[in-house]
Amino acid sequence: MNGSSVTANPRSTYQAIPQWSERVWVMLVGILLLNSVLRGIRPPNRWALTHFLSNYDFGFAKRSLQGAVFAALDIPAMYTYSFAFWYMMSVLAANVLILLWLMRRLCAVGDLTSRLIALVFASSLAVVVLAHIVGYGDQVGLLVTLLAVLLRDFYKRCIFVAVVFPICVLIQETQFVMFFPLLVFRFLIDLGDKATEQRRKLLSLCLVCACVFATLLIVLSTRLSEASATEMYQSIQPSVEFPLTEYGITLTTTLTDNFRMTMDFYKKPSGYSFILFSWVVTLPITAYLMRTSWSQMIRDRQSMFLRLVAMGASAAPLAMHVIAVDANRFASFALITSFLVYATVRLRGGVDEQLPSVPKANVLLPAALIAMSLSSSIPLFEGYVVRSFPYEELLFDLSKVAALREPFPPHPELCFGTGDVCLFVHDGMPHSGISKADFCANEQ
Numbered sequence: 001m002n003g004s005s006v007t008a009n010p011r012s013t014y015q016a017i018p019q020w021s022e023r024v025w026v027m028l029v030g031i032l033l034l035n036s037v038l039r040g041i042r043p044p045n046r047w048a049l050t051h052f053l054s055n056y057d058f059g060f061a062k063r064s065l066q067g068a069v070f071a072a073l074d075i076p077a078m079y080t081y082s083f084a085f086w087y088m089m090s091v092l093a094a095n096v097l098i099l100l101w102l103m104r105r106l107c108a109v110g111d112l113t114s115r116l117i118a119l120v121f122a123s124s125l126a127v128v129v130l131a132h133i134v135g136y137g138d139q140v141g142l143l144v145t146l147l148a149v150l151l152r153d154f155y156k157r158c159i160f161v162a163v164v165f166p167i168c169v170l171i172q173e174t175q176f177v178m179f180f181p182l183l184v185f186r187f188l189i190d191l192g193d194k195a196t197e198q199r200r201k202l203l204s205l206c207l208v209c210a211c212v213f214a215t216l217l218i219v220l221s222t223r224l225s226e227a228s229a230t231e232m233y234q235s236i237q238p239s240v241e242f243p244l245t246e247y248g249i250t251l252t253t254t255l256t257d258n259f260r261m262t263m264d265f266y267k268k269p270s271g272y273s274f275i276l277f278s279w280v281v282t283l284p285i286t287a288y289l290m291r292t293s294w295s296q297m298i299r300d301r302q303s304m305f306l307r308l309v310a311m312g313a314s315a316a317p318l319a320m321h322v323i324a325v326d327a328n329r330f331a332s333f334a335l336i337t338s339f340l341v342y343a344t345v346r347l348r349g350g351v352d353e354q355l356p357s358v359p360k361a362n363v364l365l366p367a368a369l370i371a372m373s374l375s376s377s378i379p380l381f382e383g384y385v386v387r388s389f390p391y392e393e394l395l396f397d398l399s400k401v402a403a404l405r406e407p408f409p410p411h412p413e414l415c416f417g418t419g420d421v422c423l424f425v426h427d428g429m430p431h432s433g434i435s436k437a438d439f440c441a442n443e444q
Contacts, residue, residue, distance in 0.1 A: 025107040025115050032122035032370075033100055038394065039387045040128035040380065044088045045412045047381075048135030050244040051172070052084055053236050054251065058228040061251050062219045063137060065170040067236075079239045085409035088135035091143055095130065098146045102343045114346055116366040117292065121339045123370045125281050125378045125386070129332035132380050137172025138333065144168050145179040149344060154190050154201055162208045166215035173219045177320055178330070180212060181313040182337050186344055188309055189302070224251045242411055258323040265325045274379055275327035281376045282331040285369050289338035290314045296345050310345065314338040328379050 044052075055067035070078045077083055103118035121127070133139070144164050151157040161183055168175045187205045191198045224232075229251045237244055253261075265271040290311055297307045317333035324330070377386040387394060400406040 022107050025118070026104050029103045029107065029118050029122045030100065032119060033096065033103070033127060035374075035389065036123060036125070036127035037096060037131040038391050040130075040132035040384075041134065041394075042132060042384060043410050043412050044085060044135030045382060046243060046245045048088065048133070049081075049084055049240075049242060049412065051137060051250070052088075052135065053079070053240065053244070054232060055236075057235065058232045059224055060222055061224040061229075061232075062170075062222050063172050063250060065167065076239075081240070081242050081411060082409055084135070088139070091139045092131065092134045095139060095142050095146065096127075098143075098150070099127075102146075102340075102347075105347055106343060109346060113292065113362060116363065117289065117339070117342060120285060120288070120366045120369050120373075121335075123373045124285055124335055125373055125376060126285075126332035126335035126339075128386055129328055129378060129380070130336065132384065133329060136329075137168075138175065138178065138329070140171050141168040141175030141179050142333075142336070145182060145340070148183055149186050149340060154187070155204060157187070158204045158208050162211045165212050169212065169215045169219055173216065174320060174324065176212065176216050178317040178333050178337070181309075181316040182340055184209070185306075185309050185313040185341065188306060189344065189348070220255065223254055226252050255323055262321075262323055262325050271325070274325070275321065275331075277379050278327040278331045281372065281378050282335050284372070286314065286331075286335045286338045288365065288369060289335070289342050293338070293342045293345050296342070300345065300348070302345075310341050314341045332378075 051063045051067075053067040053070065054061060054064040055071040056064055057068075057071060099121075103122060106114040106118045130139075130142075144167075148157055148161050148165075151160060165175075165180065165183070168179075184205070187201070187208075191201050229246075232251075233244060233246060266275065293310055293314065294307055297310060314337055315334055317330045317337060320330040321327060380386065397406070397410065401408045401410065
């Protein structure tokens with residue numbers, strides 16, 4: 001019988017359910033995405049603001065392109081916190097909206113797996129961390145990557161990446177590791193079948209890689225002296241209305257220095273607990289997305305080489321664990337790149353007119369992952385914790401702004417302890433918008 005494969009074992013499959021309209025799926029995705037953003041969002045921190053303003057006045061330095069542009073323009077308004085706040089929030093908003101659009105397209109293709117993946121990603125803690133690191137250079141790199149992934153014309157994408165992605169490397173060199181493998185995969189999957197066209201496209205891709213690699217080598221060979229970094233700090237601080245962090249950690253270190261500091265950090269109990277707590281709530285979803293991408297590529301008859309490139313592009317941000325301690329950040333970006341690999345693969349196909357039967361395990365697993373994300377937390381920076389609905393501390397902060405007791409945009413808080421840079425939740429009372437103790441004290 002033609003329908004026997006669908007109805008033979010109704011207990012082990014779900015046949016075209018839930019049969020909700022596309023609009024309902026998109027609405028659920030939007031609600032989960034908004035919840036994830038509100039769980040983690042905060043004002044840009046001093047770390048982001050400092051890199052935002054560092055420049056080339058005291059020598060060529062990594063992560064200083066944006067500040068060099070501001071210095072060249074010499075417009076005082078660009079050194080205000082309001083300008084930095086709205087600029088950084090705009091980049092975050094653009095990233096969130098493009099991701100929402102991609103999830104909407106997955107809901108439109110017609111198969112239940114793609115719709116469930118959209119829900120899984122929208123509810124994930126990767127979105128929480130993405131909202132939390134507003135202002136980081138990663139946000140610009142992600143925006144450029146998203147725009148490049150969406151460009152359909154191969155050669156226009158080549159020109160865009162060759163021109164714009166080196167700028168991302170100058171803004172923050174780690175973006176090469178996190179996002180460039182995904183862009184290479186996006187190019188390779190579009191090579192086509194004709195040998196002549198393949199050669200032409202491969203040559204174009206090699207030229208793109210040459211531009212990006214050359215920029216990366218220039219950046220990696222740069223090391224600002226501690227004296228120059230201190231002078232830069234002292235020259236910029238009087239121009240801004242908020243305290244900056246010291247520059248030495250990033251501008252004066254090499255890859256070897258970063259590797260040594262990272263290994264020393266992981267030897268501490270707080271170090272390996274930080275990476276463990278970051279992995280346990282992100283890697284299961286990353287693995288699920290990678291497995292689904294692999295299965296989809298098998299159905300599409302993609303080569304083993306291309307499937308391996310897809311897996312490498314998905315997991316690429318995890319390589320940053322070797323030279324940096326922001327385990328929550330890199331684990332979250334691995335989840336994001338895994339989602340983008342799946343979206344790239346799936347959206348190349350057509351729209352399914354009818355939803356196929358889906359094994360129960362393929363429904364129960366994403367449901368469990370969504371439940372895990374909604375009920376879990378992940379380490380954040382500067383003592384912040386992941387909020388829960390109804391986001392009482394965030395509402396409390398907004399009420400202070402509405403009552404004119406706090407300025408808007410809210411200025412970044414100082415770190416706990418004596419250090420200028422807080423890497424993870426410190427001992428003492430954690431907080432999201434404010435500490436619980438402050439909240440209770442103000443209510444009395």
